[in-house]
Structure formats: structure tokens, C-alpha cells
Amino acid sequence: MKKKIPQGLYAITAENFSKKNNVEIVKELLDSGIRIIQYREKKKTKFEKLKQCETIRQLTLSYNCFFIVNDDIDIAMSVHSDGIHLGQDDLPLLKARIIVGQDMAIGISTHNPEQANKATINGADYIGVGPIFQTFTKENMIDAVGLEYLEYCVIHIKIPKVAIGGIKLSNLSRVAKFKPENICMVTEIVGSKNIVETINKAKKIINDYY
Ligand SMILES: Cc1ncc(COP(=O)(O)OP(=O)(O)O)c(N)n1
Ligand SMILES: Cc1nc(C(=O)O)sc1CCOP(=O)(O)O
Numbered sequence: 001m002k003k004k005i006p007q008g009l010y011a012i013t014a015e016n017f018s019k020k021n022n023v024e025i026v027k028e029l030l031d032s033g034i035r036i037i038q039y040r041e042k043k044k045t046k047f048e049k050l051k052q053c054e055t056i057r058q059l060t061l062s063y064n065c066f067f068i069v070n071d072d073i074d075i076a077m078s079v080h081s082d083g084i085h086l087g088q089d090d091l092p093l094l095k096a097r098i099i100v101g102q103d104m105a106i107g108i109s110t111h112n113p114e115q116a117n118k119a120t121i122n123g124a125d126y127i128g129v130g131p132i133f134q135t136f137t138k139e140n141m142i143d144a145v146g147l148e149y150l151e152y153c154v155i156h157i158k159i160p161k162v163a164i165g166g167i168k169l170s171n172l173s174r175v176a177k178f179k180p181e182n183i184c185m186v187t188e189i190v191g192s193k194n195i196v197e198t199i200n201k202a203k204k205i206i207n208d209y210y
């Protein structure tokens with residue numbers, strides 16, 4: 001059966017922007033009460049990613065945390081993750097659904113209304129909405145889409161929305177105001193000296209709006 005996607009802060013691994021490895025980062029995220037984590041890793045071999053995902057899958061299960069793998073459907077299936085996240089240049093949603101079946105959640109990155117509506121019609125379980133602000137975390141990223149696109153999605157798109165891209169503690173309330181189901185901060189969390197403290201600060205800001 002498909003698991004319900006938890007709302008709230010959505011964390012993504014990014015070893016390159018941290019002094020810790022992905023498994024250490026995930027342990028801290030779990031201890032901070034994060035309920036949804038995506039494994040995103042662009043620099044490792046398939047085997048290295050698989051090994052980290054196997055460990056992270058066990059950890060997330062023991063904390064009842066929703067675990068999503070970015071890009072690699074084969075790794076997602078192998079570790080029985082709860083979800084797979086795909087972008088506009090990854091395997092198309094309808095093809096991915098044939099492979100992963102109905103129980104695994106599929107998240108789709110979107111950057112404009114047309115993509116958001118298409119993902120919804122094709123059965124995505126959630127959409128990424130971004131980049132809200134400028135970000136340098138992802139290479140060759142498109143320009144920021146702004147809060148206007150988030151507002152469009154909140155009004156018109158009925159499936160869960162993950163606001164992402166350039167979101168920091170300093171601009172978090174501007175995003176939370178629109179109440180998307182999830183808000184993702186990558187480098188602000190994994191690059192911080194004290195992950196627990198940063199997450200607690202973020203929760204305090206978000207709690208005012210939900
Ligand atoms: C929640 C969320 N939204 C968007 C993305 C970006 O996915 P994609 O466009 O496939 O880019 P990469 O992450 O693969 O570089 C995401 N990962 N998560
Ligand atoms: C991986 C990714 N995808 C995005 C999108 O808009 O699709 S923005 C992004 C990186 C977000 O990192 P940070 O919080 O450090 O800006």
C-alpha cells in the first residue's frame with residue numbers, strides 16, 4: 001500500500017556542501033525529527049550510492065521517515081524506498097510508473113504551470129516547485145521562478161507541493177506564507193554547523209503559518 005507523504009520540512013542530502021558524509025547527515029536529520037528525506041548524490045558511482053542508500057533505508061525505517069531516492073529508479077527499487085524523485089530530463093513519469101508500480105510515490109520537478117498540470121494529470125504523487133529563489137546547489141539551474149509560481153501551484157494544483165530552491169532561514173517565512181505541503185532547504189540545512197539547531201529554528205518559523 002502507498003504510504004502517506006508526511007508534510008513539513010523536506011530534507012535532501014548534499015555531501016558536497018557539508019563536512020559530513022550522507023549517512024552522518026541523515027542520522028542528524030532523523031534525530032532532528034525530519035519526516036521526509038531525499039537521497040540526492042551526483043558525484044558517486046552507482047555502487048557507492050547503492051551502499052549508502054541501503055544503510056539510509058534501514059535508518060529511515062527505524063525512524064518511520066519517508067525515504068525518497070533521486071534519479072536512480074534501480075536503486076529505489078532495490079532498497080524499497082518509499083519514493084523516487086524525477087526531473088524534466090529524467091525518465092518520463094508514465095514510463096517510471098510502469099517500472100515502480102502503484103505503491104512507490106513519484107515526485108516530479110516542475111518549473112512552470114504547464115509542467116505542474118501535466119505531472120498532476122499523469123499521476124505524480126507530489127511536485128517540486130522551484131527554484132523559488134536563485135540557487136547554486138544544482139549545476140546549470142534555470143533562473144528563479146519566484147513566489148508567483150508557488151502561488152499559482154497552491155491555488156491550482158491539488159497534489160502536494162514541495163517548495164524548493166534558494167530557501168534559507170532568512171526568507172523561509174515568505175515561502176511558508178503560501179503553506180505548501182512541504183518546504184525544502186538543502187544547503188541551509190546540510191551546510192550548517194549545527195543541523196539540529198537550524199532545523200529547530202526552521203520549525204519555529206514554519207509553525208507560525210500552519
Ligand atoms: C523536491 C525536489 N524538487 C526538485 C528536484 C530537482 O530534480 P531534477 O530536476 O531531476 O534535478 P536533480 O535533483 O536530479 O539535479 C529535486 N531533486 N527534489
Ligand atoms: C536540486 C534542486 N532542484 C531545484 C528545482 O527547482 O528543481 S532547486 C534545487 C537545489 C536547492 O538547493 P538549495 O536549497 O541549497 O538552494
Ligand SMILES: [Mg+2]
Nearest residue numbers: 071086087090
Ligand atoms: Mg533528476
